[in-house]
Amino acid sequence: MSKIVILGAGISGHVAATHLRRKLSKEHEVVVVSPNSNYQWIPSNIWVGVGRMKSKEILFPLAPLYKKKGIGYKQAKAVSFFPEGDMTESSPYVLAEYVAGSSKGEKEKVTYDYLINATGPKLNFEATEGLVPGKNKTYSVCTYTHADHAWEGLKDVINQMKAGKKAKILIGTGHAKSTCQGAAFEYVLNVEQELRRHNVRNMAEVTWISNEYQLGDFGMDGVLMSYGSMSMKSSEMVEMIFEDRDIKWILGAGVNKVEDGVAHYENLDGEQKSESYDFAMLIPSFSGHGFKAYDKHKVDITDKLFKGFMIVDADYTAKPYDEWSVQDWPETYQNPTYKNIFAPGIAFAPPHAISKPRKSKNGTDISPAPPRTGMPSGITAKLVADNIIDSIKSGKESLHHKGSLGNMGAACIASAGFGMTKGSGISITTYPIVPDYNKYPNTQGRSLSKTFGNIGLAGHWLKLALHYAFIYKAKMRPFWWLIPE
Amino acid sequence: MTQRISKYQRFVMMNPIIQFFKFIYLSIRIMVVVAGGHGGTRKHVK
Numbered sequence A: 001m002s003k004i005v006i007l008g009a010g011i012s013g014h015v016a017a018t019h020l021r022r023k024l025s026k027e028h029e030v031v032v033v034s035p036n037s038n039y040q041w042i043p044s045n046i047w048v049g050v051g052r053m054k055s056k057e058i059l060f061p062l063a064p065l066y067k068k069k070g071i072g073y074k075q076a077k078a079v080s081f082f083p084e085g086d087m088t089e090s091s092p093y094v095l096a097e098y099v100a101g102s103s104k105g106e107k108e109k110v111t112y113d114y115l116i117n118a119t120g121p122k123l124n125f126e127a128t129e130g131l132v133p134g135k136n137k138t139y140s141v142c143t144y145t146h147a148d149h150a151w152e153g154l155k156d157v158i159n160q161m162k163a164g165k166k167a168k169i170l171i172g173t174g175h176a177k178s179t180c181q182g183a184a185f186e187y188v189l190n191v192e193q194e195l196r197r198h199n200v201r202n203m204a205e206v207t208w209i210s211n212e213y214q215l216g217d218f219g220m221d222g223v224l225m226s227y228g229s230m231s232m233k234s235s236e237m238v239e240m241i242f243e244d245r246d247i248k249w250i251l252g253a254g255v256n257k258v259e260d261g262v263a264h265y266e267n268l269d270g271e272q273k274s275e276s277y278d279f280a281m282l283i284p285s286f287s288g289h290g291f292k293a294y295d296k297h298k299v300d301i302t303d304k305l306f307k308g309f310m311i312v313d314a315d316y317t318a319k320p321y322d323e324w325s326v327q328d329w330p331e332t333y334q335n336p337t338y339k340n341i342f343a344p345g346i347a348f349a350p351p352h353a354i355s356k357p358r359k360s361k362n363g364t365d366i367s368p369a370p371p372r373t374g375m376p377s378g379i380t381a382k383l384v385a386d387n388i389i390d391s392i393k394s395g396k397e398s399l400h401h402k403g404s405l406g407n408m409g410a411a412c413i414a415s416a417g418f419g420m421t422k423g424s425g426i427s428i429t430t431y432p433i434v435p436d437y438n439k440y441p442n443t444q445g446r447s448l449s450k451t452f453g454n455i456g457l458a459g460h461w462l463k464l465a466l467h468y469a470f471i472y473k474a475k476m477r478p479f480w481w482l483i484p485e
Numbered sequence B: 001m002t003q004r005i006s007k008y009q010r011f012v013m014m015n016p017i018i019q020f021f022k023f024i025y026l027s028i029r030i031m032v033v034v035a036g037g038h039g040g041t042r043k044h045v046k
Helices: A011-023 A040-049 A062-069 A144-162 A181-197 A236-245 A375-394 A458-475 B007-014 B016-034
Strands: A004-008 A030-031 A036-038 A059-061 A071-072 A078-082 A094-097 A107-111 A114-117 A122-124 A165-171 A206-209 A224-227 A230-233 A247-250 A253-259 A262-267 A272-276 A279-283 A284-288 A410-415 A424-430 A452-456
Touching: A004 A011, A004 A059, A004 A107, A011 A062, A011 A375, A030 A078, A036 A062, A040 A144, A040 A181, A040 A458, A059 A062, A059 A224, A062 A071, A062 A424, A114 A375, A144 A165, A144 A181, A144 A279, A165 A181, A165 A253, A181 A206, A181 A236, A181 A247, A181 A424, A230 A236, A230 A253, A236 A247, A236 A424, A236 A452, A253 A279, A262 A279, A272 A410, A375 A410, A410 A458, A410 B016, A424 A458, A424 B016, A452 A458, A452 B007, A452 B016, A458 B016
Parallel strands: A004 A030, A004 A114, A030 A071, A165 A206, A165 A279, A206 A247, A224 A452
Antiparallel strands: A036 A059, A078 A094, A094 A107, A122 A284, A224 A230, A253 A262, A262 A272, A410 A424, A424 A452
């Protein structure tokens, strides 16, 4: 009998837990440790943030589902890791602290045979002075509660515009090293559409602010894609959309301070600038959770497990951009020191960025961190679960399932506006996610037959279909496993 | 505002009948890319 503990119940953690439970017999224990009581389908947060969906439509409580399916669940947060156990506990364990219920505040040693760290990122708002969701007229759509607040803020500004006040709206990244530009991109287009729907578009100046060097970088060094019968760069596509929607843009901007209605930033020329606004949605930087790890003698071994995020089978050798390669990226998400620990999704430490790193003239790093959200999170979680299942069933370590971001495709269905007849979406597929410049030297590291873009109403329907399909899958309804990650 | 998307392109993008067929086409094409498998990138020497 084996016990698999999964830290986190986001896309990655939940995918791993559900596949493990389906494929392993009941003699094996699957336990999820998560401080969150609800599962949330994060990609739909942008619709909550413009008031077109209620947050209850994108979430459901985890406890009843896990109880019904035989998955253990502890509403607790991981505090520290003891991969060798300690002097009194011979099994490896994670020290977890309960965050709700009668056990709130109590700590428990949660032992395991296999550990999946799917804790995702810490939303590091503190890294930008004054960037607090709901304060200084800034908001976030990173969680459903943030998105609810964002809609309240946006609604207020829309009402002010209806009363005749002109307004400035600023959307983008709130730190020089932020990632997840895609979510902000979706949000700016949805906000712009909602302004038109409320007949106040002419009262608003909408501005995109980003740490990207070029539009459409998205933390992936941009994409050259097939678009209809021609090829188009993502920068050209986004520029076309922004010009068509009258959205201004500020690029190479590292936001470093937010005051009431003013975002201060440094640009790549080293200039310190400010942008005023009446409503802002700025994505924070992501960081690791600051976990500590100890060996059985309680000696600190954090550097064996963490490098901000968790260390896995990547090549972390520091090297210049020209020497980066897809082979640097992990394939199995297994920690090299403790081989029963895995970290899929956002929880693994990337070997380096994907976009070319850039510094301002003052030496400040201003470029996007690599995205690992959404589809790659699900795919990497499933392959980690499959390797653990194979290892348990065969009685020896099996790492047959591999999935490097350098050999994996992803689809990004970016909403550009909500509505069954008025909506729009930008569908982009990318293969591979990390460009392979050796394999595809003439097409910016990507396969043009598998990397394409499309704009239109069908994109909205696709995004909506994915919303319902993935919530159906997450609820483990009949034949849920037939829906791919 | 700079009109970068022509009226014809906009018609195609927003016409529900054309977009219905586009929806089917995109669903299949995306499925091929995403469910088309993934793997490693390194050569493993045994």
